[in-house]
Amino acid sequence: MKLFYAPGTCAVACWIALEWVGTQYDLINVDYTSKEFQQVNPLMLVPALDTGGGQVLTQASAILTYISEQYPLASIGCGDSVEARSKFNEVMSFLSSDFHPSFWPFFSPQRFTVNESSEALEDVVGAAHVRINRVMTHLDQLVGEEGYLYLGRRSVADAYAYVMIRWTERLPKKWREYPNIARFYSLMEKDPIVKKVIQLSNA
Known part of the structure; x- marks a missing residue:
């Protein structure tokens, strides 16, 4: 591959x-x-x-x-039952359809307004902050006290969420301010494979 x-x-x-x-x-x-x-x-x-x-x-x-x-x-995918597969699909759909797109206006505000003034772009970024906080709050609830996003165990959803959570380092409200996400983030940071990939990707 x-x-x-x-x-x-x-x-x-x-x-x-x-x-x-x-x-x-x-x-x-x-x-x-x-x-x-x-x-x-x-x-x-x-x-x-x-x-x-x-x-x-x-x-x-x-x-x-x-x-x-x-x-x-x-064992990083969905479970065997209909309920487990449905939950996995729900989590992955949230990450790809709601969570990920919430960052687009923040990274590229010019794509979301025909007004190119600095004030208009700042308004778009401000609206993005509100939207990102909303999806981060929902993600915090998904993680809960189990530490992972799906069935209380590691899955590809965790890798997906973790990489995007890192983007909040550029925001006024960062991942540390969401208690369950902060616990999840620390858990991922302790994974030697995650640590290795992040180091290599930033090299």
Whole structure:
């Protein structure tokens, strides 16, 4: 397999998952604007995963689910029952459809207004702060006292959430101010694989 990623993005979650399952893979730090990467993913976004079988997957949630299902013995995916699968899908959908998009206006406010004045951009960023606080509060409730997002055990959802939680370091209200998330974050920081991937991705 070959993972196309960029530092600081949710693609790093896929990198963590690949390390968790212990498989062999190649890692490509991409240039978004290159013609080579455009052939891999016409949207020119990471992550992208070449499965080695003539298929290229995009979207973090799809790639993370694929990894978990390809390596069931690693036990980082969903459970066997309908209820367990439904809960897993709910958590992953929240992360990809609600949590992740909440940061877009913060990182790229110019994409969310036709008014390019500094005041208008500040308003967009301010609205993003409110939205991010809302999804962080919900995530804090999802984590609860169990320490993980799904069934009280480690899963690909944790890798996905952890990488995005790190983005709040750039916000006025950071992850430390959410008690359950703070406990979860510390738990992830103690994982030697997570620590290794973060160090390598920032190198």
